[in-house]
Amino acid sequence: xxxxxxxxxxxxxxxxxxxxxxxxxxxxxxxxxxxxxxxxxxxxxxxxxxxxxxxxxxxxxxxxxxxxxxxxxxxxxxxxxxxxxxxxxxxxxxxxxxxxxxxxxxxxxxxxxxxxxxxxxxxxxxxxxxxxxxxxxxxxxxxxxxxxxxxxxxxxxxxxxxxxxxxxxxxxxxxxxxxxxxxxxxxxxxxxxxxxxxxxxxxxxxxxxxxxxxxxxxxxxxxxxxxxxxxxxxxxxxxxxxxxxxxxxxxxxxxxxxxxxxxxxxxxxxxxxxxxxxxxxxxxxxxxxxxxxxxxxxxxxxxxxxxxxxxxxxxxxxxxxxxxxxxxxxxxxxxxxxxxxxxxxxxxxxxxxxxxxxxxxxxxxxxxxxxxxxxxxxxxxxxxxxxxxxxxxxxxxxxxxxxxxxxxxxxxxxxxxxxxxxxxxxxxxxxxxxxxxxxxxxxxxxxxxxxxxxxxxxxxxxxxxxxxxxxxxxxxxxxxxxxxxxxxxxxxxxx
Numbered sequence: 001x002x003x004x005x006x007x008x009x010x011x012x013x014x015x016x017x018x019x020x021x022x023x024x025x026x027x028x029x030x031x032x033x034x035x036x037x038x039x040x041x042x043x044x045x046x047x048x049x050x051x052x053x054x055x056x057x058x059x060x061x062x063x064x065x066x067x068x069x070x071x072x073x074x075x076x077x078x079x080x081x082x083x084x085x086x087x088x089x090x091x092x093x094x095x096x097x098x099x100x101x102x103x104x105x106x107x108x109x110x111x112x113x114x115x116x117x118x119x120x121x122x123x124x125x126x127x128x129x130x131x132x133x134x135x136x137x138x139x140x141x142x143x144x145x146x147x148x149x150x151x152x153x154x155x156x157x158x159x160x161x162x163x164x165x166x167x168x169x170x171x172x173x174x175x176x177x178x179x180x181x182x183x184x185x186x187x188x189x190x191x192x193x194x195x196x197x198x199x200x201x202x203x204x205x206x207x208x209x210x211x212x213x214x215x216x217x218x219x220x221x222x223x224x225x226x227x228x229x230x231x232x233x234x235x236x237x238x239x240x241x242x243x244x245x246x247x248x249x250x251x252x253x254x255x256x257x258x259x260x261x262x263x264x265x266x267x268x269x270x271x272x273x274x275x276x277x278x279x280x281x282x283x284x285x286x287x288x289x290x291x292x293x294x295x296x297x298x299x300x301x302x303x304x305x306x307x308x309x310x311x312x313x314x315x316x317x318x319x320x321x322x323x324x325x326x327x328x329x330x331x332x333x334x335x336x337x338x339x340x341x342x343x344x345x346x347x348x349x350x351x352x353x354x355x356x357x358x359x360x361x362x363x364x365x366x367x368x369x370x371x372x373x374x375x376x377x378x379x380x381x382x383x384x385x386x387x388x389x390x391x392x393x394x395x396x397x398x399x400x401x402x403x404x405x406x407x408x409x410x411x412x413x414x415x416x417x418x419x420x421x422x423x424x425x426x427x428x429x430x431x432x433x434x435x436x437x438x439x440x441x442x443x444x445x446x447x448x449x450x451x452x453x454x455x456x457x458x459x460x461x462x463x464x465x466x467x468x469x470x471x472x473x474x475x476x477x478x479x480x481x482x483x484x485x486x487x488x489x490x491x492x493x494x495x
Contacts (some may be wrong), residue, residue, distance in 0.1 A: 024077030024081065026073055026077070033066075038064065072326050077302050149405040149410040152198075157328065169214070170210075170215070179459065198415070200280065212318070225245055229245050231338060235354055235495055236355075239351075241460050243456040243464055246265065247471075250264055270293040272317075273290055274317065275321075282418070300444055301435065301436065323419055328415070329417070331403045332423050333361040341354060355495050356379060360375045362495070367407070422490045427452070430444050432443060449472055
């Protein structure tokens, strides 16, 4: 055996000998195959403009992972081959690179070029992997069963053109890292099928609304009033319309834009509203604390809440405490049917279609297929041989597909909405005449409805022309209405 410094003998090509093993060869084949697959998939993703999440996953996540695995296998093969050669030759073998020899220069150049190419492809793939994991496609379609309800409701929401990450993560590196760490837990839960059904809300570690919602919805500019028209239909044979026109006192959130009043008074920076919720859905709020603009503090409690508040989490009220379903709304069956009737998608001439369509929607179906079949059978039974039945069935089935997800047990029942107070407690969680200061001198009232809205008109036909700028007392369409009941005591989203 020659001296390693002479540049001759088997030592000078020891690294080549170390590569001559089946393990390293398998690693090299894996590297070449994964790079080829990456380039092919990247071409498909670029040219076809596909929104299929699996193309992105394969291109930017799976193939780079196989490239890295190939490198690890190749290095492992070199290590094992070197150990074998050392044992067979009785000592270590020196690696000699002689740049005076053309062959060595060529090999070194190829290795250097290959290394640079691999690093560039890895960097390119890593960047696109990052971008892909931030995309709506990845968030909503990569995990079909888990994210299908959120994706469908998101696409039907006013925020359908706002990326998921803009609300769930927002700007800055800190929350990006936190979201990715949380995402790893969610990935394992999906792979192991240990995720809950339905997915629980509210999200415990959701970023504060000031950092996300208020990037677009600037509270300092909230001001004035808006008029909303709510078209409802009664559950009688005629599907009698009953319309309510409301003046919603949105109010102002900043004194520079006018009086701080109305609905957005709750989140004004001039004072602070805090509360304790004793249930996970934040439906039960027995304690509220108001710190006004003068620094005066008022605590309101329900009579049965005598606990020490130190054992509870105190939350400062922000946008999400009312607008808790801004992008993932599961429309209530009665509202969805009312909207279809108002827009003419459901034929009002079908007797009691409002009642029968809503009843068909709320049945406990085990799957979408069973639901679509059940809706068709129920409405065909109500309207046999009626040519108007088939178009109505299609509309009701579409409502179901957009708002009911039996695989995830997700529908309006699982996800309360805190805006308003018709079908869920909402405002009445606090405004219920049951929250008082200790000396009973102050209360959070329920009957002072005009603080937040005025009824301009209500009823049907010519009644809607009798506008009242000062507001009208609420008139329930049924005569047996008991004002002692709150709206959500009877209205539950069903017929």
